[in-house]
Amino acid sequence: MQLLHNKVVFLTGGTEGIGYECAQAYHKAGARVAIISHKEDSLQQCRERFFNDNLLYILADVSCADDVQRAIEETIATFGGIDVIHNNAGVSNPSKTLCDTTDAEWQKVFDVNVKGIYHTTKYGIAALKESKGVILNTGSMVGEIGQELHAAYTATKGAVNALTKSMALDYAPLGIRVNAVAPAGVWTPMLRRWSSQQPNAEHIEHYLNEIHPLGYCPEGDVVADACVFLVSEQARFITGCILPVSGGAELGYRRYIEKGEEENKEVVPAGLNGKAV
Structure with a gap:
């Protein structure tokens, strides 16, 4: 039997990158999936290439409480409940130090990346209580x-x-598990935009390969496979876990160095927070 047979997944940020890979993986595993995005063009493009009766597309901004409440209600009305809330929507901009970040930029990234979780949990918790579901x-x-x-x-x-x-800890007494995945580099549209903004953009692909001891920067499917596991009954005794899906990027010391003149001083990157010297 499929791992997520007849489960209902409420997935934010599900039209691009890791979210899109998760939407496909959840569907393949037998789930019915509500795919949430705040970008109408992205939602439409995704609908055109990936659509059937077990998919629901909803235009909503996770930073807006009314949008999330409406999306939760529409999902329940369509599929009869919710078994999984996957909070995947996120923004990475700005690419700045703290002092260079404006108040508006700071607020936006927190409203999407953190307050979005508050909104989906607040409006989805009743459904998860009923299903003894999962938050990812x-x-x-x-x-x-x-x-x-x-x-x-x-x-x-x-x-x-x-x-x-x-x-x-809060929701364990209700039978609700809560976990997270923690990727390092993953090739997504957001990462490609990030790459173009970096001061050493011409070296970025090599950099992203080298920060992973397994030797390459992956596509989003590797994260999606881990997500399917965490929201399934296979992970029924796992909660409070921050699961690295990182190719070992967090292991050991990895610093930028430069090879000698004879090798044209090729930059060898060193880690997600390394810098060229």
């Missing part, structure tokens, strides 16, 4: 190890990690 948050390895020029983003991902553990 998409975190990031940088929430533990930091990252240069991403102060606001890393702060939100650190908050997601702590929030996941507190939620796991």
Whole structure:
């Protein structure tokens, strides 16, 4: 039997990158999936290439309480309940230090990455109580190890990690499990945009391969496979877990160095928060 046969998954940020890979993986595992996005064009494009009766597309902004409440209600009205809430929606901008981040930029990244979880849980908890369901948050390895020029983003991902553990304790008596996945680099549209913003953009693909000891920067399907496991009965005794899906990026010391002149000083990157010297 499929791992998620007849389960209902409420997935935010499900039209691109890791979210899109998760939507496909959940559907393949037998789930009915409500795919939430705040971008109408992205929602439409996804609908055109990936559509059937077990998929529901909803235009909603997770930072807006009314939008989330409406999306939860529409999902329940369509599918009869909710078994899984996967909080995947997120933004990574701005690519700045703390002092260079504006108040508006700071507020936006927290409203999406952290307050979005508050909204989905607040309006979805009754359905999860009934189903004894699962909450899954998409975190990031940088929430533990930091990252240069991403102060606001890393702060939100650190908050997601702590929030996941507190939620796991709060909702365990209700039979609700709460976990998070923590990728390092993953090739997504957001990461490609990030890559183009970096001062050493010409070296970024090599950099992203090298920060993973397994030797490559993966596509989102590796994260999606881990997500299917965590929301399934296979993980029924796992809660409060921040699962690295990182190819070992958090292991050991990895610093930028430069090879000698004879090798044209090729930059060898060193970690999610390394910098060229």
